[in-house]
Amino acid sequence: xxxxxxxxxxxxxxxxxxxxxxxxxxxxxxxxxxxxxxxxxxxxxxxxxxxxxxxxxxxxxxxxxxxxxxxxxxxxxxxxxxxxxxxxxxxxxxxxxxxxxxxxxxxxxxxxxxxxxxxxxxxxxxxxxxxxxxxxxxxxxxxxxxxxxxxxxxxxxxxxxxxxxxxxxxxxxxxxxxxxxxxxxxxxxxxxxxxxxxxxxxxxxxxxxxxxxxxxxxxxxxxxxxxxxxxxxxxxxxxxxxxxxxxxxxxxxxxxxxxxxxxxxxxxxxxxxxxxxxxxxxxxxxxxxxxxxxxxxxxxxxxxxxxxxxxxxxxxxxxxxxxxxxxxxxxxxxxxxxxxxxxxxxxxxxxxxxxxxxxxxxxxxxxxxxxxxxxxxxxxxxxxxxxxxxxxxxxxxxxxxxxxxxxxxxxxxxxxxxxxxxxxxxxxxxxxxxxxxxxxxxxxxxxxxxxxxxxxxxxxxxxxxxxxxxxxxxxxxxxxxxxxxxxxxxxxxxxxxxxxxxxxxxxxxxxxxx
Amino acid sequence: xxxxxxxxxxxxxxxxxxxxxxxxxxxxxxxxxxxxxxxxxxxxxxxxxxxxxxxxxxxxxxxxxxxxxxxxxxxxxxxxxxxxxxxxxxxxxxxxxxxxxxxxxxxxxxxxxxxxxxxxxxxxxxxxxxxxxxxxxxxxxxxxxxxxxxxxxxxxxxxxxxxxxxxxxxxxxxxxxxxxxxxxxxxxxxxxxxxxxxxxxxxxxxxxxxxxxxxxxxxxxxxxxxxxxxxxxxxxxxxxxxxxxxxxxxxxxxxxxxxxxxxxxxxxxxxxxxxxxxxxxxxxxxxxxxxxxxxxxxxxxxxxxxxxxxxxxxxxxxxxxxxxxxxxxxxxxxxxxxxxxxxxxxxxxxxxxxxxxxxxxxxxxxxxxxxxxxxxxxx
Numbered sequence: 001x002x003x004x005x006x007x008x009x010x011x012x013x014x015x016x017x018x019x020x021x022x023x024x025x026x027x028x029x030x031x032x033x034x035x036x037x038x039x040x041x042x043x044x045x046x047x048x049x050x051x052x053x054x055x056x057x058x059x060x061x062x063x064x065x066x067x068x069x070x071x072x073x074x075x076x077x078x079x080x081x082x083x084x085x086x087x088x089x090x091x092x093x094x095x096x097x098x099x100x101x102x103x104x105x106x107x108x109x110x111x112x113x114x115x116x117x118x119x120x121x122x123x124x125x126x127x128x129x130x131x132x133x134x135x136x137x138x139x140x141x142x143x144x145x146x147x148x149x150x151x152x153x154x155x156x157x158x159x160x161x162x163x164x165x166x167x168x169x170x171x172x173x174x175x176x177x178x179x180x181x182x183x184x185x186x187x188x189x190x191x192x193x194x195x196x197x198x199x200x201x202x203x204x205x206x207x208x209x210x211x212x213x214x215x216x217x218x219x220x221x222x223x224x225x226x227x228x229x230x231x232x233x234x235x236x237x238x239x240x241x242x243x244x245x246x247x248x249x250x251x252x253x254x255x256x257x258x259x260x261x262x263x264x265x266x267x268x269x270x271x272x273x274x275x276x277x278x279x280x281x282x283x284x285x286x287x288x289x290x291x292x293x294x295x296x297x298x299x300x301x302x303x304x305x306x307x308x309x310x311x312x313x314x315x316x317x318x319x320x321x322x323x324x325x326x327x328x329x330x331x332x333x334x335x336x337x338x339x340x341x342x343x344x345x346x347x348x349x350x351x352x353x354x355x356x357x358x359x360x361x362x363x364x365x366x367x368x369x370x371x372x373x374x375x376x377x378x379x380x381x382x383x384x385x386x387x388x389x390x391x392x393x394x395x396x397x398x399x400x401x402x403x404x405x406x407x408x409x410x411x412x413x414x415x416x417x418x419x420x421x422x423x424x425x426x427x428x429x430x431x432x433x434x435x436x437x438x439x440x441x442x443x444x445x446x447x448x449x450x451x452x453x454x455x456x457x458x459x460x461x462x463x464x465x466x467x468x469x470x471x472x473x474x475x476x477x478x479x480x481x482x483x484x485x486x487x488x489x490x491x492x493x494x495x496x497x498x499x500x501x502x503x504x505x506x507x508x509x510x511x512x513x514x
Numbered sequence: 515x516x517x518x519x520x521x522x523x524x525x526x527x528x529x530x531x532x533x534x535x536x537x538x539x540x541x542x543x544x545x546x547x548x549x550x551x552x553x554x555x556x557x558x559x560x561x562x563x564x565x566x567x568x569x570x571x572x573x574x575x576x577x578x579x580x581x582x583x584x585x586x587x588x589x590x591x592x593x594x595x596x597x598x599x600x601x602x603x604x605x606x607x608x609x610x611x612x613x614x615x616x617x618x619x620x621x622x623x624x625x626x627x628x629x630x631x632x633x634x635x636x637x638x639x640x641x642x643x644x645x646x647x648x649x650x651x652x653x654x655x656x657x658x659x660x661x662x663x664x665x666x667x668x669x670x671x672x673x674x675x676x677x678x679x680x681x682x683x684x685x686x687x688x689x690x691x692x693x694x695x696x697x698x699x700x701x702x703x704x705x706x707x708x709x710x711x712x713x714x715x716x717x718x719x720x721x722x723x724x725x726x727x728x729x730x731x732x733x734x735x736x737x738x739x740x741x742x743x744x745x746x747x748x749x750x751x752x753x754x755x756x757x758x759x760x761x762x763x764x765x766x767x768x769x770x771x772x773x774x775x776x777x778x779x780x781x782x783x784x785x786x787x788x789x790x791x792x793x794x795x796x797x798x799x800x801x802x803x804x805x806x807x808x809x810x811x812x813x814x815x816x817x818x819x820x821x822x823x824x825x826x827x828x829x830x831x832x833x834x835x836x837x838x839x840x841x842x843x844x845x846x847x848x849x850x851x852x853x854x855x856x857x858x859x860x861x862x863x864x865x866x867x868x869x870x871x872x873x874x875x876x877x878x879x880x881x882x883x884x885x886x887x888x889x890x891x892x893x
Contacts, residue, residue: 336748336749337751337752337753339751340751346749354745354749356743356746360738369750371732371735371752372732372751377732380731381730381731382731384730402868
């Protein structure tokens with residue numbers, strides 16, 4: 001606040017807020033960070049980009065004192081520091097806004113902000129005045145007495161930023177802040193970030209969305225395989241060049257080859273409705289059809305009924321009403337197992353919770369969800385040999401990197417776990433594949449492979465219900481896109497002539513549904 | 515290679531626990547001023563044939579108790595109620611066998627089936643409560659233990675026959691034709707022969723059945739999958755509520771067997787002096803044996819060995835035999851810790867092996883995957 005906006009981005013004379021030199025961190029068998037060097041100047045937004053698993057999160061955890069580095073030095077504001085806990089980092093003026101908000105819904109903004117920082121400005125009038133002052137100074141527009149549960153996602157994120165500022169942070173780390181936002185909210189966030197840098201703060205912005213990074217950052221450091229590859233200025237690079245720096249090879253794109261859709265309806269959902277315990281509609285009269293060889297994409301801000309839709313079709317939600325017909329079979333009275341046997345493959349949103357037995361060997365994970373069907377079972381017995389052999393088939397066909405079928409699923413990386421799940425769900429020739437965020441948290445290579453497998457199966461007549469938060473994936477892969485808002489389908493789009501912005505408008509209910 | 519290492523480490527963990535228990539028990543003895551050396555030499559001496567028979571008999575009972583607990587453990591259910599289940603089951607078994615509605619071994623079979631059914635029903639109460647109302651089975655089975663004790667005490671008065679000149683009461687004696695005859699244990703050195711329960715054979719069969727069901731059948735797979743992750747089980751089509759009830763009943767059915775070796779091989783009736791507390795020992799034994807049928811057997815033998823060998827301590831060296839309860843307790847605590855240490859070690863090892871497989875020796879190569887897929891993806 002003492003500084004003004006005169007700092008020129010990228011100017012080497014600007015004092016450094018953070019200087020990382022030779023940071024290294026090893027986990028057993030994995031080098032998470034190796035010789036990481038980053039200079040973050042005051043009054044700038046510094047983006048750190050890299051694909052999933054490149055080591056961004058580890059680096060940020062080191063800077064926030066969650067994990068100590070094995071080697072290297074951290075300097076904050078010109079003096080070398082040793083951060084052994086987040087408390088140390090906060091004391092040194094480093095604050096972090098996590099991707100998943102850490103707010104108590106039933107408390108007010110003020111209460112959330114002072115929670116754990118009661119010593120700074122008390123919990124009463126002084127604290128409220130301080131919250132107001134920060135909110136005004138950085139244009140956050142936060143009302144200290146609003147209940148957090150009444151706030152939208154964007155406002156909650158601003159509360160998180162305010163929390164960090166309240167604790168005196170001069171360097172703010174934002175971990176994938178745009179992942180939960182729709183395009184309009186992203187623009188607002190970027191406005192806030194520009195305010196912060198105008199006031200002389202340093203912002204470290206973690207992302208893998210290149211267009212956003214290029215539009216907001218003053219400097220961009222690319223991380224690949226745990227090490228810093230290069231630091232560039234946005235004016236000097238295109239999004240394509242940045243992607244190639246990130247991946248080290250050319251970037252794949254989801255696009256589909258040609259329409260393979262036939263006229264035969266394979267899944268018909270009519271009037272699907274589901275209420276929560278309080279009687280609010282989670283799904284409200286959802287009706288759609290998917291034809292043979294068609295991919296139907298569902299776009300929507302998370303929490304608008306996508307998870308419920310998937311679970312209702314899978315039969316995991318008792319109380320859902322309406323009809324679900326797969327080819328000629330009425331699924332409504334069937335259990336989840338019967339629905340799977342009828343030809344539904346299911347790639348769940350959360351593979352650790354719903355897709356895998358983490359401590360079981362891969363071959364047992366192959367059996368999961370297929371325990372009533374060959375090749376893994378005959379009658380009431382599990383066929384271990386056949387299950388192992390078929391797991392090996394999946395490992396080969398889907399390029400799952402593992403030393404064998406007896407390895408526990410936990411030991412695999414996220415991308416390889418997901419490839420195993422995709423391979424499993426594709427076995428037994430499903431008629432319908434429900435793919436919820438099929439490439440979330442997997443690296444670019446695995447993403448390309450998974451897209452490819454979905455495309456191939458579609459060409460063979462598979463129908464796909466695709467849920468994704470990645471609009472590029474939805475637009476690139478889908479034959480048709482439905483937008484879901486508060487449990488209702490509010491508009492249908494043709495992916496060949498829709499922009500992410502149009503979808504974003506429909507997802508928030510702002511735009512006119514086509 | 516990995517499997518061998520896994521097995522070796524699996525043995526190392528309980529061994530570590532034994533050593534730790536030995537050290538801690540010794541420290542307790544020293545601090546109390548008791549003769550450490552004499553205590554251990556008494557406990558660790560080679561048992562006589564008569565003692566071996568006692569050890570096997572006690573282990574047989576403990577084994578069944580451990581199996582009962584393990585069935586529920588495999589599904590992440592804590593059946594603390596084996597104690598109540600086996601007592602009410604043994605009582606019903608004793609009444610049925612004592613009434614002798616059927617002749618000979620048919621009577622025995624009927625009594626065993628009835629005991630298992632009663633154990634299953636008693637445990638099933640906790641299963642139903644858990645599945646329908648979300649009541650923790652830990653709480654409900656503990657409560658059911660108390661109820662079981664009272665119910666048995668009440669019914670015993672109704673059904674009991676008092677022996678001439680004795681204060682103890684019990685059910686009618688099982689007719690000789692329905693008893694399970696002992697197996698003679700040949701003496702190693704021309705000493706007196708001893709006998710073990712014929713029921714040991716049934717206990718071994720129960721262990722084999724447990725192994726088969728758990729590792730070879732779909733039911734066992736569903737049970738273990740549910741134990742590991744309820745959410746993944748639901749997504750894969752397992753009816754978790756049904757599995758909860760069935761598993762608790764199965765655990766209770768096995769618990770129903772616990773008292774039967776004593777009933778058919780030694781006591782021949784259920785009385786107020788019938789051995790109690792076997793259910794709680796089963797929890798420790800299942801933990802020590804890692805829910806593995808062979809592991810549980812070894813754990814049961816170890817516990818029975820310690821108990822049998824500690825019996826003469828009071829007379830011979832003036833130390834209370836309860837000292838082995840400390841040893842047993844420490845074994846269970848340390849074994850949980852050492853299993854966890856071994857598990858983490860193995861996980862780390864697997865992760866580094868997988869990391870090697872994921873990143874083939876090509877440090878300068880492109881970021882990731884098989885080139886064919888990249889090309890297809892670009893198309």
